[in-house]
Amino acid sequence: MSEDGHHHPAPASPVEQRVAALEALLTERGLVPQGFIADVTRRYESEIGPLNGAKVVARAWADPQFRERLLADGTAAIAELGFGGAEGSHMVVVANTPAVHNVIVCTLCSCYPWPVLGLPPSWYKDAPYRARMVREPRALLAEMGCDLPGDVEVRVWDSSAEVRYLVLPERPPGTEGLTEADLVGLVTRDSMIGVARL
Amino acid sequence: MDGIHDLGGMQGLGPVAHSAAEPVFHERWEAVARVLMEIVAGAIDATGGEFRHSIERMDPGHYLTSSYYEHWLTAAATLAVEHGLVTRSELEARAGGRFPLSGPVLAPAVADPGPDIGEPRFGVGDRVRVREWHPAGHTRCPRYIRGKAGEVVRLDGSYSVPDVEAHGTARRHEPTYSVRFDAVDLWQDGQRGVSVHVDLWDSYLERA
């Protein structure tokens, strides 16, 4: 608190000033409807996220026919659970097995399956992951905590066109007695990108 | 464009700063920047390609030293200036300082994109080679596979070619494919049992 009794917020950083400048000018041009920014922000923060993908995975573990449909036509099977839309209108699901490990990247930008995983995390969008996952996947996966035996085949999927990918992780051992709802809680976002095994 | 965004295979960028969970937006300005880009893209009826290309054209040093949503801010402001919604000096005056923008588009507008490619030229199992080419404008063909041979593993249907739609109102539609490359062919570093799959448009490919 300053001596005149008022609380002064920290000064805006240069990027904040630039954002404020663009927002002010576009608002003056009538291009920013009242409440629009808040509404869209709230949608990204609460309406999409990896819980959707976890439900898809849990269903595939619990229901072998759903798993078959999911691997044959990801878009249609994911739509059975009510998920779909922008950045997920053409889904391909790739299954991990004891012999094969899949991992997703977008080297050119940040393409990511929003309807099932929400918005991508910073590390997925930043330069080191995008540069290294196509070049040294085994080493990078190990660095990120995913140690793979040397005889496991690694398949990297660079999302450079319209397809968006989801990794179907292997079901962890010892989970046979769990309900589908319980299984949902076991599935992590990292496992559906392919940088972790469960 | 052989730009800084085309990062596949680049070395020296350091460790991945991984966290298992993080907020969707770390600070409020990030959310505002994202929505402002969506507003600008909507106001100018930008295609996905024009939007992506506005980020790709950023100054390389700025791109590598700024965060993801600062890329979106820079690109949104660039498109807004290029399409006459705001002026650069208004942005600078309002921000009270420099307002870096992306560099200019280096490719001309596409007047005649040629006909749609109706039938896929390749099928699953075909060996294909990626064209060795260096487009000056937007493309979704990364540098690290150009000139390399791979195998078609999947056909994904026809879509608008980004190289065309990013540069004007013309459109061309082509089949797309998932093409598998063996890592040892890409990097000549002895990697075994690793393959990289890239999703590519028909015109990016030749028979191998």
Place this chain on the structure above:
Amino acid sequence: MSGTLSLSDLDPPRRNGELAFDAPWQSTVFALAAAVVDHAFGGDREPFRQQLVTAIAAEPGRPYWESWTAALDALVATLPPPAGPAASRP
């Protein structure tokens, strides 16, 4: 002193399209002028522009950002002094 100023004389120097600041004080006076225009003149840039015209014409050949600073000084001098307790502090 001869001739009228062209519009480009009033524009800040640029390199590769970017505002050119050769020292931190130059970006500071740019930001200060922007803040004064925003807060004390409701965003109307015309009063500052007039002061800049006067400052450049008064000393042609003076480096741009020094004229800008003189213009900012002159602009602030036209503002009424602040009222209230702060004004009575030494």
